[in-house]
Amino acid sequence: MxxxxxxxxxxxxxxxxxxxxxxxxxxxxxxxxxxxxxxxxxxxxxxxxxxxxxxxxxxxxxxxxxxxxxxRLLPAGVVKEEVDERAAEVEAREGRKLRRQEKLTLKEQVVEELLPRAFVxxxxxxxxxxxxxxxxxxxxxxxxxxxxxxxxxxxxxxxxxxxxLATQTLPMRAMTQWLTDPASRPADLVLGDQVELKAKGDDGVLRARQVDLDSDEIQQLLESGRQASKLAVEIEGRLSFVLHDDLALKTLRFGDALIDEANAADDGDDALLRLETDFVLMAQALGENIERLIAWLGGEAGTASDA
Incomplete structure (x- = not known):
């Protein structure tokens, strides 16, 4: 769940x-x-x-x-192979090259025939x-x-x-600030060991895993103008995730205390009761910690706090 x-x-x-x-x-x-x-x-x-x-x-x-x-899974390579084979047969039989529109029509026919047999x-x-x-x-x-x-x-x-959902402070700006200035980090924010840094120009994206995000190497990259587009963080003891620059939360992991609470719940081996117990605990944890994250990012965009 x-x-x-x-x-x-x-x-x-x-x-x-x-x-x-x-x-x-x-x-x-x-x-x-x-x-x-x-x-x-x-x-x-x-x-x-x-x-x-x-x-x-x-x-x-x-x-x-x-x-x-x-x-339905119908690989493009399978379709192309069948179209090429049928086109070759027609061209050999009629002694001419098929026009582009004729090949497109042939492709439509092949897809129509193969689609019902494709895996789902x-x-x-x-x-x-x-x-x-x-x-x-x-x-x-x-x-x-x-x-x-x-x-x-x-x-x-x-x-x-x-x-x-959007926040007053862009996630990219906040993540970059947390990396460059430890004093700016909220009290219960813990950096993880994964980051993605984007360059302002055409220098591409640098991805690092299992690294010390406070290391000199990371700091040098930030000083060169790179900004954090993804950052692994933990809300201490509650929830960990990779925060993306569009405010998506990926690779969610819930705190041990919450998982232990879910496992300790008496569901009487009822699968649906287990589902609902896990869901309520998860939803409560997500709601509380999303509010905390929004606060870290300056509040929600477009609210009365804009004034």
Missing amino acids: WFKHLHLYRLHDAPELDAATLEEALAEQAARPLGGQDPRRLGWTFPGGRADTARLHELQGQRLLSALRQE RSQRVDLWWDTRRRLIGINASSRTRAEEVLDLLRETLGSLKVTP
Whole structure:
């Protein structure tokens, strides 16, 4: 259940929906098997897997939804090989070279024939909706996947005004400051051992892992004008992650105390109760620590604190 990545969004004028109404709306956009000619499909599935009967789990103002993304895998190389073979047969039979448009038509035919036989890759993408904080967090490795799930939620609800979470201080500026000036670091912030430094010109990106971020080598790179676009940090004893310059949190790891609390909970070997227990603990930890992170970054952009 524990999220690995998190893309964060601010809800504006969030729709007032009770759990039953939302569950009904999710069912209308439920995941269904791919049709023979469907290259991909996205729909809502059960967060708890086959044993689950609800597409929405809501506890203490925290909502858990799961989208199922299905995609047929048809490698471009396979298509090209088949197109080339068929084109060669036609050219040999008719004694002429096929025109570009004819090859494109041939490619469309090949894709249409091979697609129903292609393997299907399925991926579940979990969504956390904090109704009290008006936050949405999506457990996806890329912003593109997160946006796909947001589009599905928007379609499901009819409308959804949501924007990527943004802060007064740009993450890149704050991360660079934390690296160059230890005194600027919040009291409960601990640097990790991973960083990505971008140059202002065309010198590319430097990535370093398992390094001392306070070392002279890192400081020299910063003095040359490089800025931190990714930085491994830990909110002491609570949560660790790699902060990205777009405010995405990657490689999330939760504190031992929280994991121990989850393991100690009595779920009676009920898988769905275990899911909900883990989810509530995770959601509470994420909500509290995201608020702490926003404060470190000067507060949220576009709020009254701008004045």
